[in-house]
Amino acid sequence: MERSINDSSSFDTKVDDxxxxxxxxxxxxxxxxxxxxxYSYFPKNDLPKGxxxxxxxxxxxxxxxxxxxxRFTGFKPPTISIMLKKMESEGLVERRPDEYDxxxxxxxxxxxxxxxxxxxxxxxxxxxxxxxxxxxDEEKTTMINAMRKIKNNVNDL
Numbered sequence: 001m002e003r004s005i006n007d008s009s010s011f012d013t014k015v016d017d018x019x020x021x022x023x024x025x026x027x028x029x030x031x032x033x034x035x036x037x038x039y040s041y042f043p044k045n046d047l048p049k050g051x052x053x054x055x056x057x058x059x060x061x062x063x064x065x066x067x068x069x070x071r072f073t074g075f076k077p078p079t080i081s082i083m084l085k086k087m088e089s090e091g092l093v094e095r096r097p098d099e100y101d102x103x104x105x106x107x108x109x110x111x112x113x114x115x116x117x118x119x120x121x122x123x124x125x126x127x128x129x130x131x132x133x134x135x136x137d138e139e140k141t142t143m144i145n146a147m148r149k150i151k152n153n154v155n156d157l
Contacts (some may be wrong), residue, residue, distance in 0.1 A: 014067060026151075038127050050075065051087055055117040058093065058109035065104055072085055 020028075047055070050073065057064065057072040064072075070080050084107060087093045092113035098104035109117070132140055 004135075034127075034131070041123050041127060042120070047120065048091075050079075050083055051092070052117065052120050054080070054083060054087065055092065055109060055113055055120075056108065058113070059117055063106040063108050064095075065098075066107060069107060087113070 019025075025072055053073045053075075054069055057069050060072075061068070066077070066080055066084065069075075069084075070077050071081065075083070084095070088095060090112075091110055094108050094110055095105045098106050112113060135143070
């Protein structure tokens with residue numbers, strides 16, 4: 001029988017060392033430090049993270065359905081619905097009826113949405129350059145490959 005991560009019997013309760021492993025600790029620490037340190041790079045009136053993620057989805061594949069945005073972002077459908085209404089009122093996205101399936105609605109990025117996303121990408125690229133400046137191209141490739149494997153393994157949890 002395969003044990004799930006929520007199955008308390010799958011953990012050894014007699015372990016003396018209860019510290020997290022270094023990779024897990026580093027991932028958590030880095031995520032927090034990067035978020036804290038980079039906050040000031042973004043303007044006060046910057047788009048919320050969730051909206052940037054929706055715009056990223058549309059940059060990658062413009063004209064997707066709301067369900068496809070849900071799958072890409074991981075947010076719940078009601079959250080995306082509310083977010084899209086707000087983004088539409090701000091002129092960042094527009095909804096258009098599907099030309100082949102009149103029941104479906106396609107979400108498209110507007111020029112204003114594209115401009116806002118591009119501003120965020122420039123900031124992120126500046127941050128990335130500073131974070132990775134001491135890594136060789138080979139180290140960057142190794143790190144990216146390792147992170148992709150870890151991301152794929154998350155699905156097994």
